[in-house]
Each structure stands twice: as C-alpha cells, then as structure tokens.
Amino acid sequence: MAPIQNTIPTGHLELDEDGFLINPAMWSPGVAEYLARIDGISELTDTHWKLIESLRNFYFTHGYAPQERHVCLLQQLDKYCLENLFNNQYREAWRLAGLPNPGEEYKSYM
Numbered sequence: 001m002a003p004i005q006n007t008i009p010t011g012h013l014e015l016d017e018d019g020f021l022i023n024p025a026m027w028s029p030g031v032a033e034y035l036a037r038i039d040g041i042s043e044l045t046d047t048h049w050k051l052i053e054s055l056r057n058f059y060f061t062h063g064y065a066p067q068e069r070h071v072c073l074l075q076q077l078d079k080y081c082l083e084n085l086f087n088n089q090y091r092e093a094w095r096l097a098g099l100p101n102p103g104e105e106y107k108s109y110m
Helices: 029-038 046-062 068-074 081-085 090-096 104-109
Strands: 004-008 011-015
Touching: 029 046, 029 090, 046 068, 046 081, 046 090, 068 081, 081 090
Parallel strands: none
Antiparallel strands: 004 011
16 A cells, blocks of 8 residues: 655655554654644643653664553553543554554554
C-alpha cells in the first residue's frame, strides 16, 4: 500500500497506512505538534513532552516498546498517564514520538 502523504510547513511528511512515520529520522518536535493537532490534541504540555522523550529514549536504547505502565512509572506518574494524555491510546503517544509502526500484533496491545 502506498504511503499517505501530508504536507507540513517544513516539508513533506510520509506516513504509512496506520499514520506512523515511514522514516523515524524525519521526526522533530514540529512533526509531533503537527500530528497532535491532526488528532485533536491542541497543545503538547511539558508532561506530554516528558513522556514522548521517555518513549524515544527507551526505544532507541532497547529497540522495542516498553509496557505502557512502565513508561508512566519511570516518570513517576499515574499508571494511566498515557491513556489520560493521548486520547486513551498508547498507540497515539508512540506515533507522536515518531517511532516506527510496531506491527499488527503489538498494536493490538496498544
């Protein structure tokens, strides 16, 4: 399936059919803000950014997605922090963090 193509102020953004960046190296805070606005999150707060950075750091250190509750606990937040901040979806936080599509099986847990 061909990638979905969206234009952002800084250039061209390629997303797969599930809305994940095709090339995670193209991620920037501006991309996260753009995707958040598309998904109805009007503003990314300091807590959003803390969680996004935590997801990125974990993924690029370990090569896989941490359990949702683990991300929240690492940041000393309520175990439902991702659900509360990202439209009830861990998948949304993962996507805004610019991380690759985790695959069908893993998405079912997100």
